Amino acid sequence: MASCLCIAGLAGPAGASTDEVTDSAAPFSAPGDKLASAQVPFIGNQGQIPDAQVRFYARTFAGILFVTADNQLVYSLPQRGDGRNAQRSAPAIWSFSESFSGGQPSQTQGESPSAVRVSHYKGDNPDLWQSRLATYDSVSLGEPYPGIRVTLKAAANNVEKLFHVAPGVDAGLIDIAIGGVERVAVNPQQQLVLGTSLGDIVFTAPVAYQTIDGQRQPVDVAYALGNGHQYGFRVGPYDESRALVIDPLLASTYIGGRNPNPPGNYDDDIIHGMVTVGGDVYVAGATQSPDFPVKMGYDETLDSAYPDGFVTRMSGDLSTVIASTYIGTESFDRVEDIGLDDDGTIIAVGQAGYGFPVTDGAYNWSGETPVGGGFIARFSADLATLVASSVATPVDYPRAVALGNGGIYFGGTTNYPDFPITPDAYRSDCCPPGGFGIREYDGFLGKLSADLSTLEAMTYLGGDTVSGISVAPDNGVFVTDGTDHAITGYIARFDDGLTTRSAYLSYYPGSESGSSRTYFNDVAAGEGYVVTAGQTYMNDLPATPGAFDTTCGTDGLCDGVGPLLVPKSDGFVAIYSDDLQDTLALTYLGGSDHESIRSVALDADGDVYVTGETTSVDLPTAGSGVDTGCGIDGQCDPTGAFGTPTPDGFVARLSDDLSQLRYGTYLGGSGEDRPEVIEVDATGLVYAAGYTDSTDFPTMPGAFDTSYNGGTSDAFISRFDTSTGGVNQPPVADAGANQVVGPFQIVRMDGSGSNDPDGQIVQYQWRQLFGKPVVIEDADTAMASFRAPFVLPGITRVLVFELEVIDDQDATGIDRVRIDVTR
Numbered sequence: 001m002a003s004c005l006c007i008a009g010l011a012g013p014a015g016a017s018t019d020e021v022t023d024s025a026a027p028f029s030a031p032g033d034k035l036a037s038a039q040v041p042f043i044g045n046q047g048q049i050p051d052a053q054v055r056f057y058a059r060t061f062a063g064i065l066f067v068t069a070d071n072q073l074v075y076s077l078p079q080r081g082d083g084r085n086a087q088r089s090a091p092a093i094w095s096f097s098e099s100f101s102g103g104q105p106s107q108t109q110g111e112s113p114s115a116v117r118v119s120h121y122k123g124d125n126p127d128l129w130q131s132r133l134a135t136y137d138s139v140s141l142g143e144p145y146p147g148i149r150v151t152l153k154a155a156a157n158n159v160e161k162l163f164h165v166a167p168g169v170d171a172g173l174i175d176i177a178i179g180g181v182e183r184v185a186v187n188p189q190q191q192l193v194l195g196t197s198l199g200d201i202v203f204t205a206p207v208a209y210q211t212i213d214g215q216r217q218p219v220d221v222a223y224a225l226g227n228g229h230q231y232g233f234r235v236g237p238y239d240e241s242r243a244l245v246i247d248p249l250l251a252s253t254y255i256g257g258r259n260p261n262p263p264g265n266y267d268d269d270i271i272h273g274m275v276t277v278g279g280d281v282y283v284a285g286a287t288q289s290p291d292f293p294v295k296m297g298y299d300e301t302l303d304s305a306y307p308d309g310f311v312t313r314m315s316g317d318l319s320t321v322i323a324s325t326y327i328g329t330e331s332f333d334r335v336e337d338i339g340l341d342d343d344g345t346i347i348a349v350g351q352a353g354y355g356f357p358v359t360d361g362a363y364n365w366s367g368e369t370p371v372g373g374g375f376i377a378r379f380s381a382d383l384a385t386l387v388a389s390s391v392a393t394p395v396d397y398p399r400a401v402a403l404g405n406g407g408i409y410f411g412g413t414t415n416y417p418d419f420p421i422t423p424d425a426y427r428s429d430c431c432p433p434g435g436f437g438i439r440e441y442d443g444f445l446g447k448l449s450a451d452l453s454t455l456e457a458m459t460y461l462g463g464d465t466v467s468g469i470s471v472a473p474d475n476g477v478f479v480t481d482g483t484d485h486a487i488t489g490y491i492a493r494f495d496d497g498l499t500t501r502s503a504y505l506s507y508y509p510g511s512e513s514g515s516s517r518t519y520f521n522d523v524a525a526g527e528g529y530v531v532t533a534g535q536t537y538m539n540d541l542p543a544t545p546g547a548f549d550t551t552c553g554t555d556g557l558c559d560g561v562g563p564l565l566v567p568k569s570d571g572f573v574a575i576y577s578d579d580l581q582d583t584l585a586l587t588y589l590g591g592s593d594h595e596s597i598r599s600v601a602l603d604a605d606g607d608v609y610v611t612g613e614t615t616s617v618d619l620p621t622a623g624s625g626v627d628t629g630c631g632i633d634g635q636c637d638p639t640g641a642f643g644t645p646t647p648d649g650f651v652a653r654l655s656d657d658l659s660q661l662r663y664g665t666y667l668g669g670s671g672e673d674r675p676e677v678i679e680v681d682a683t684g685l686v687y688a689a690g691y692t693d694s695t696d697f698p699t700m701p702g703a704f705d706t707s708y709n710g711g712t713s714d715a716f717i718s719r720f721d722t723s724t725g726g727v728n729q730p731p732v733a734d735a736g737a738n739q740v741v742g743p744f745q746i747v748r749m750d751g752s753g754s755n756d757p758d759g760q761i762v763q764y765q766w767r768q769l770f771g772k773p774v775v776i777e778d779a780d781t782a783m784a785s786f787r788a789p790f791v792l793p794g795i796t797r798v799l800v801f802e803l804e805v806i807d808d809q810d811a812t813g814i815d816r817v818r819i820d821v822t823r
Contacts, residue, residue, distance in 0.1 A: 041058065041135035041136055041137055041154070042056040042057065042058045042067070042110060042135060042136045042137075042138070042139045042152070042154065043056065043057055043058070043135050044056055044110060044134055044135070044136070045057065053068045053069050053070070054066050054067070054068055054069075055067050055068060055069050055108050056108070056110060056136070056139050058152075058154035058159070064076045065152075065154060065159050067108060067139055067141075067152065068108075069108060070099075070105070071099070071100060071103070071105075071106060071108055071141045071142070071144055071150075072097055072098070072099045073097060073098040073099070073152075074095055074096075074097045075095060075096055075097070075098075075159075075201075076095050095180055096178060096179060096180035096181050096194065096201070097178070097179040097180055098176050098177070098178055098179075099176070099177050099179070100141075100144040100145070100150075100174075100175070100176060100177075101175040101176065101177040101230060102145075102173075102175055103144030103145055103175075104143070104144060104145070104146070106141060106142025106143050106144050107140075107142045108139065108140070108141055108142065109139070109140050109142075110134075110135075110136030110138075110139055110140075111136055111137070111138045111139065111140050111151065112136060112137040112138050112778070112780055112781065113134065113135070113136055113137075137153065138151050138152060138153045138780075139151065139152045140152075145169075145173040145174060146169070146173075147165065147166035147168070147169035148163055148164065148165050148166070148169060148171070148173060148174060149163075149164040149166075150162065150163055150164070151164070163233075171232075171233055171235050172224075172232060172233075172234075172235075174232045174233055175226060175230055175231075175232050176230060176231055176232065177228070177229065177230045178194060178229040178230065178231070179229070181194040181195060181201070181229055182195045183195035183229075184225060184229045184230070184231060185225075186222075186223050186225060187202075189205060190205040190206075190222055190223065191203060191204055191205050192223050192231060203223075205222075205223075206221045206222065206223060206233060207221065208220070208221035208233075208235060219235060219236070219237075220235070220236030220237065221233055221234070221235050221236065222234050222236075272284060272285045272286070272334070272335060272336045272337060272350075272676055272677065273285065273335060273336065273337035273338035273339075273348070273401075273677060274338070274677040274678075274679050274687060274689050274717075275338055275339065275340040275346070275679060276316075276679050276680075276681035276682075276687060277340055277344065277381075279315075279316040279681070279683075280313055280314065280315055280316055280322060281313070281314050281316060281318075281679070281681075281687055281717065282311060282312065282313050282314075282338060282340070282346055283311075283312050283314065283689050283715070283717055284309065284310060284311040284312070284335040284337070284338040284348055285309070285310060285334065285335055285691075285715055286307045286308070286309055286310070286333075286334035286335065286350075287307060287308060287310050287326075287715070307328070307332055307333060307334055308326040308327065308328030308333050308334075309326065309327040309328050309333045309334045309335035309348070309350050309351070310324060310325065310326055310327065310335060311324070311325055311327065311335060311338060311346060311348055311379060311383055312324040312325075312383075313381075313382075313383060314717065316681070316685070316719070317719070318717055318718075318719055322382075323382050323383040323384065324383065325379070325383045325384075327348065327377065327386075328353060328356075329352070329353030329354060329355045329356050330353065330354075330355070331353035331354055332351060332353055333350070333351055333352060333353045333356070334350045334351045335348045335349070335350040336349055336350040336351070336397065336398060336399045336400070336412075337349055337350070337398070337399065337400050337401045338401065339401045339402060339403045339408070340403075341378075341403055341450075344381040345378050345379060345380060345381060345387060346378070346379045346380075346381065346383070347376065347377070347378055347401055347403060347408055348375075348376075348377045348378075348379065348401075349374065349375065349376050349377075349397070349398040349399075349400075349401040349410045350374070350375060350397055350398065351373075351374065351375070351397040352373045352374060352375035352391050352397065356373070356375055356389070356391055357386065357389050358389055358390060358391055359386065359387075359388045359389045359390075359452075361388075361451075361453050362388050362389055362390040362452045362453060363390045363392060363448060363449075363452060363453060363454060363455050364390060364391050365391055365392060365393060365394055365420055373391050373392075373393055373394055373395060373396075373397065374391065374392055374393035374396060374397030374398045374410070374412065375389060375390065375391050375392070375397070376389070376390045376392055376398070376401070376408060376410055376448055376452060377389040377390070377452075378452060388451060388452040388453075389452070390448060390452040392410070392420075392446060392448060392455060393412075393414070393419060393420075393444070393446070394416055394418065394419065394420075395414060395416045396412055396413065396414035396415075396416060396444075397412055398410035398411060398412045398446075398466075399411065399412040399413070399465065399466060399467065400412070400466050400467060400468055400469045401469065402469035402470055402471050402477075403471070404471025404475070404477075404496075405447075405471060405475050405477075405496040406449075406450060407447045407448055407449050407450055407456055408447065408448045408449075408450065408452070409445065409446070409447050409469050409471065409477060410445075410446050410447075410448070410469075411443060411444060411445040411446065411461075411465075411466030411469055411479060412443070412444060412465060412466055413441050413442070413443055413444070413464060413465035413466065413483065414430075414431070414441065414442060414444055415430075415431045415438075415439040415440060415441045415442065416431065416439075417429070417430060417431045417439065419444055419458060419460065420455060420458055421458050421459060421460065422455065422456070422457050422458045422459070422498075424497075424499045425457065425458060425459035425460075425498060425499060426459040426460075426461070426494065426498055426499055426500060426501050427459050427460040427461060427462055428459070428460065429460065430442035430444075430460035430462075431460075441464050441465065441483075442460050442461060442462065442463070442464070443460070443461035443462070443463045443464060443465045443466045443479070443481060444458065444459065444460055444461065444466070445457075445458075445459055445461055445466055445469075445477075445479055445494070445498055446458040446459075446498075447496075447497075447498060456497070457497050457498040457499075458498070459498045459499075461479070461481075461492070463481045463489075463490055463492075464481055464483040464489075465481055465482070465483040466479050466480070466481065467480050467481060467482030467483070467489075467519075467520065467521050467522065468480040468482070468520070468521065468522035468523040468532070468600075469523070470523045470524050470525040470530070471525065472493075472525035472526075472530065472578060473525070473526075473527050474578070475495075475496045476493050476494070476495065476496070476502070476525070476578065477493065477494045477495070477496060477498070478491065478492070478493050478494075478523045478525050478530050479491070479492055479494065479523070480492075480520035480521065480522060480523045480532055480534070481519070481520060482519040482520055482521035482522070482534050483519065487517065488506055488507060488517050488518055488519070489506065489517075489518060489519035489520045489521075489534065490504060490505060490506040490520060491504075491505050491506075491520045491523060491530070491532050491576070491580065492504045492505070492580075493530075493578070493579070493580060502579070503578075503579050503580040503581070504580065505576065505580040506518075507536075507538055507541065517536070517537045517538070517569075518534065518535075518536040518537070518538055518541065518572070519534045519535050519536070519596075520532045520533075520534045521533060521534035521535065521596070521597060521598050521599070521612075522534070522597070522598065522599045522600045523600070524600050524601060524602050525578070526602060526606065528577070528578055529575055529576065529577060529578055529584060530575070530576050530577075530578055530580070531573070531574070531575050531600055531602060531608055532573075532574050532576070532600065533571065533572065533573045533574070533597040533599075533600040533608075533610050534571070534572060534596070534597055535569040535570065535571055535572070535595060535596035535597060535612075536552065536558075536569060536570055536571075536572045536588075537552075537558050537567045537568075537569050537570075538552065538558070539551075539552045539556060539557055539558055541572060541574075541586060541588070542583050542586055543586050543587060543588060544583060544584070544585050544586050544587070544658070546657070546659045547585060547586060547587035547588075547658050547659060548587045548589070548654060548658055548659055548660060548661050549587050549588040549589060549590075549620075550587070550588065551588060552570045552588055552590075553568060553570055553588075553590060553591070553592055554591060554592045554618065555592075558570060559592050559593065568592075568593050568594045569590075569594055569595060569596060570588045570589065570590035570595055571588065571589040571590045571595040571596060571597040571610070571612060571614075572586065572587065572588050572589065572597070573586070573587055573589060573597065573600070573608055573610060573654060573658055574586040574587075575608075575657075575658065585657050585658040585659075586658065587654070587658040587659075589610070589620075589652060589654075589661075590614065590616060590619065591614065591616025591617065591618040591619040591620070592616050592617070592618050593614070593615040593616040593617070593636075593645065594613075594614065594615045594616065594647070595612060595613070595614045595615075595616060595619070595650075596612045596613055597610045597611070597612040598611060598612040598613070598674075598675060598676050598677070598690075599611050599612070599675070599676060599677045599678045600678070601678050601679055601680050601686075602680070603680045603684060604682075605656065606656035607653055607654065607655060607656050607662065608653070608654045608655075608656065608658065609651070609652070609653050609654075609678050609680055609686055609722070610651075610652050610654070610678065611649065611650065611651050611652075611667075611675040611676075611677070611678040611688045611690075612649070612650060612675060613647040613648065613649055613650070613673065613674045613675065614630065614636075614647060614648055614649075614650050614666070615630070615636045615645040615646070615647050615648075616630065616636075617629075617630050617634060617635055617636060619650055619664070619666065620661055620664055621664040621665055621666065622661045622662065622663055622664045623662070623663040623664065623665065623722065626663070626664065626665035626666075627665045627666040627667065627698070628665075628666065629666060630645075630648045630666055630668075631646060631648055631666075631668065631669070631670055632669055632670045632696060633670075636648060637670045637671075646670070646671060646672050647668075647672055647673060647674060648666045648667065648668035648673050649666070649667035649668045649673040649674060649675040649688065649690065649692075650664065650665065650666050650667060650675075651663075651664070651665055651667055651675070651678065651686065651688050651718075651720055651722075652664040652665075653686070653722040662722065663720075663722035665720070667688065667698070667718060668692065668694055668697065668698075669692065669694025669695065669696035669697040669698065670694055670695075670696055671692060671693040671694035671695065671696075671697075672692065672693050672694070672713075673690070673692045673694055673697065673716075674690045674691055674692070675688045675689065675690035675718075676689065676690040676691070677689050677690065684721075684722075684723060685719055685720070685721060686719070686720040686721075686722050687717060687718070687719050687720075688717075688718050688720070689715065689716065689717040689718070690715070690716060691713045691714065691715055691716065692713060692714055692715075692716050693713045693714070697714075697716055698718075730756075730807065730811035730812065730813050731754060731755065731756040731757075731761050731805045731806070731807040731811060731812070731813040732754060732755055732756070732757070732805075732813050733751065733754050733803050733804065733805045733813035733814050733815035734751060734752075734753035734754045734755075734803075734815055735749065735751055735801065735802070735803040735815040735816055735817035736749055736750040736751060736753065736817055737817070738817055738818045738819070738820075739817075739818075739819050739820070740819075740820045740822060741788050741819060741820070741821055741822075742788065742821070742822070742823055743788055743789065743790045743791050743821060743823055744787060744788055744789075744790065745787070745788045745821075746785055746786075746787055746788075747785060747786055747787070747788050747819055748783065748784075748785045749766060749783070749784045749785065749786075749801060749803070749817060749819075750782070750783055751764055751766070751782045751783070751784070751803045751805070751815075752782045752783065754782065754803070754805045754813065754815075756805075756807040756808075760807065760808050761805045761806070761807055761808075762806060762807060762808050763780070763805065763806040764780055764781055764782050764784075764803065764804075764805055765779065765780055765803070765804045765805075765806075766779040766780075766784040766801055766802070766803055767779070767801065767802045767804070768799065768800070768801050768802075769800045769801065769802050769816065770798065770799065770800035771797055771798055771799035771800060771819075772789045772797055772799070774786040774787065774788070774789060774799065775787070776801075784801075788819070788821045789821060791821050791822060791823055792823075793823055794823075795822070795823075796820050796821065796822040797820070797821040797822070798818065798819075798820055798821075799818070799819040799820075799821065800816060800817070800818055800819075801816065801817050801819065802814060802815070802816050803815050803816070803817070
């Protein structure tokens, strides 16, 4: 079989779509789709674009790509958000172009008609409306250079250019001129960087391969810069060690602003809570940045230099702030956690400053409310309306929230002895004065009615705090204590009215490890079981046989270091029966230094997802394309005279029995990175969020904000595809059954029986291997066809076709089918 050399480059320009054209019913732009596989069709220009030179265009999350009649590619990139990271003089729309220098004219045409239809309803004149315009999965630019064919494909966040170089043709003929940029360079990651006043535009490193005897073989390739703003490709000899890897960190973004004169020592922008819905993601926390990206929200003004709470709704690809609101007063306010109700409204809890808004009919604690009370608020899904708001606690405020049993549960920590405890509460007293009259801290747990009008329950807990709440399917309420300054933490179960504690688990006393501190930082309840995670200094937690890691640290001693052998905490994940009597599974998770798991989530299959921080250089990692080094130097970036390590974040996915690490990655830059929350959406994509002071935190082209905004910290959100963990299973090609047909008959070849056991098939390709040549229609789809050739009576022509399928990790599968043409 002849081989074909192909060179691919991906463009990831930053920005969003222009408002020149309004599309309706465009399912290809759903933000919850996986960017690696979300196909975006090209739309033919039938007059909806005034410029007659435009033949096709594709609207991606990264902007609009226009294809002109003379094969010029024009990228239109709107200025992002409120433009705070762009120069003041920058235009609202930035465009740059690519053209084939020295190329010959060739025909531009749509290929592979798409099932998607696009309609335009612009203005109030129905005569100008256009409906159900044809679209295409790819566009062919013909052969701008002899023997080099170019095709375009668009996905949700990138554009793919495929250069098909025929045998014997020099790939060095390719010479692409870029217009409208200030500079062109290649960075150390071998990415092509285009400098503009809106910031850098990045093309990923090119990938080259040969298809030889049905197998894809990688070829070494790199960008080659030419004179001026031009680039081509430098192709090396065959190198079988080079392979295509699709990075599972699909998107990552900063979100925040900058306060040049922050009062006190308060962190700038921090995310404490997160929920996902319908492909979008809500995040919430605290900010003292007057230029935090707020729009279309209930409150668009930072009332003072002190922190306000915020709630923000972003597109699932993290490219766009859909809605965002401050919530607060002239003193300290913050959102500590959020929840999603069944009607789509958002419940937020946190710290209420003096004068916090309380809506008519909502419960309001009746005593004097000093600065620092706790609020519970309900927002409309678009964050434009404060539906109801209550100040439910004096002095101290909720740190966690959970919805269930017809109400809203909230909890935190206090040393205030006069909380509004309800009759028959589990515990009505707390906080006896200690030395110097200082009262001890106690946890509190409350329940408000769904309309926030009635305090249905309030109790002290007898422990230090509430770090996590989860309502079980059988109406039980689980709470955890993760205060790491306490002697130890606990997990407990209460009835729905908070009158009875039916189960309790703590690992103090009884440990023989010399240290018995174990903190339960978060909890998620399943059907008949409960999952919790946190950090421990115990060498003898009851790790279960077959668990992923059965020892603390790397030596089983929680890695005591230094002259005093001070132990370092390990993360742990545990699954208990819902009465907390049986340890169904328990594993340590960590390396030779410090770990703490801050948040836990479950997917529909029961797999467990955790996030937190680490200073271990040997934290276990797993999966394709993950970050395997702590910090940017692999040493957790030691700083200062004593080389004190700086924590990196991490994200991990464990099997439902905690026996396998399906996915594990570091997350961070050269500064301090602390993920606080983790969520899994309905499609299985994973979001981690928290705060960072790393100016080089990893972000992706097209993210809402790729620049650190200054101050003491920025909030961040990162999205992952953890399905790439482990060894990829190749797809199975099925070319269908052999056939016997007559001359001139339309023969349909069916590859729809092909499948990928651990992912999805992203490409089909039919080829003829033997027999009289025929023209294959729809050769890059599952269903292909051709017209059978003429045969004389009594003669049989044998035709053999091959189907190659490629999955989302570039593994291939091949099958063949025989077609006999006879009469």
